[in-house]
Amino acid sequence: MPPNASFKLSDNQLLKLGSYSHGQWHEGNDCFDVMNPANHQVIAQVANCHLALVEQTVLNAKTAGKDWQQMPANERASFIKRWQSLMLEHIDDLATILTAEQGKPLAEAKGEIAYSASYLEWFAEEGKRIYGDTIPAGSNDKRIIVIKQPVGVVAAITPWNFPSAMIARKAAAALAAGCTFIVKPSELTPLSALAMAELADRAGIPKGVFNVLVGTDAKAIGKVLTEHNDIAKFSFTGSTGVGKLLAQQSALTVKRISMELGGNAPFIVFDDADIDAAVEGAITSKYRNAGQTCVCTNRIFIDNKIKERFLDKFSERVSQLVIGSGFDKEVSVGPLINQQAVTKIESLIQQSVEQGAQLRLGGQCSELGSNFFLPTIMTNVRNDMPIAQQEIFAPVSAVIGFDSEDEVIALANQTEYGLAAYFYSRDIGRVWRVSECLEFGMIGINEGIISNAAAPFGGIKQSGYGREGSKYGLDDYLHIKYLCLGGLSC
């Protein structure tokens, strides 16, 4: 076991300490520390991958792709389904590793592993349904045919907040389409990705098909993955700022790219809403993963006619949230990922209070430790304040009152982001009007948790483009090829 490993696994072979490339593990002495955000303990020391390995991984993935794309889809599906079964068989160990490096409550970590496995299951089947077309040619001497083919080598870079699911959501589609896949996970949470690689290896996924490169020099690794000519597609999940940079780098070789970026979700409660349901929806949508999800509610808009009633119920529920280590079964809100995250939210709160916002609950770190930020409610917030315009990524609600449907739609849309939005209403006419007017890629209607492998996940505006999951999720990994079959005159 590595030094200070503060958790126990049933299968210690799932704790890997170096990159996985072409079926080989690459450990070494040039290591970086992986920290437990709850107690700042070093839980593992993982070998940095070097650029020579990045280059070699790309070349091997291209070679492996020749056989992988020729394999019948149902055979690819059997490998992916074995991988899914192994993920579920080892869910407890995978969740332990995830909570240790990311901090979320164990129950949420198990939920993330199951969510990851659901993408493997979904795309193992979708890969068997990559259909083409025949199109009437307008003359008898030719036929118009459309086929779809895998784009080739796919590179991905993923964030720390869902260290398993953000990889599975991409890799499942890429492999099912017949592509090979290289991912650089966040240096903050490499262990979950490496455990996935161990199980992919056990599932018999051929070497070179699924690869995980870990290291602290994200910029250098990313430069290779975005600029290498043998990489056909680049898929990024992370902040909008980094996404813009990586999209620019990918443009140099005209790669296909998918961008799953930041969010600023409005959560609107109309006066005809079921207030108790809206309170529960706001709790799950806001405080899941300590508010560190891209689709977390950022701004809570409440009709002024019901604002105090909602706030009384909401405040009561928020005060019941238990903050602490994710390994404590009673805990519902874990630590933030690091000190930078704490500093960012403290600054957002201070700037907004200076502009007139008020703290109704929380607003500071817990005495449990420097990464534990108390579940917080801010009121008297204006839509132009920093807490309302920036992605909060912490367990902090910013509450804004409104008086009319037109007013709140305009306020909700006043953001550069367009990922997720939520609203509660029982008026069917309002449901259709508001759904069609909100400028976001995904909308929860009387629902606070919307992510599902069968649904197209993705945003508009500066939340990115491309869709992950659903029947649309394979399109990003396929070329459409047009065949014109001539010389057929009878």
Ligand SMILES: NC(=O)c1ccc[n+]([C@@H]2O[C@H](COP(=O)([O-])OP(=O)(O)OC[C@H]3O[C@@H](n4cnc5c(N)ncnc54)[C@H](O)[C@@H]3O)[C@@H](O)[C@H]2O)c1
């Ligand atoms: N839309 C989605 O599906 C989705 C999902 C999860 C997280 N996110 C977003 O991700 C952000 C939080 O995650 P984060 O803090 O890891 O984001 P981040 O952008 O800081 O980092 C994401 C990944 O990019 C890498 N990276 C950072 N700078 C890089 C560079 N110059 N070149 C190459 N790689 C680089 C990091 O090592 C990490 O692996 C939030 O904005 C959140 O909204 C979006």
Ligand SMILES: O=C[C@H](O)CS(=O)(=O)O
């Ligand atoms: O934060 C990013 C994830 O996509 C959130 S979810 O688990 O897919 O809802």
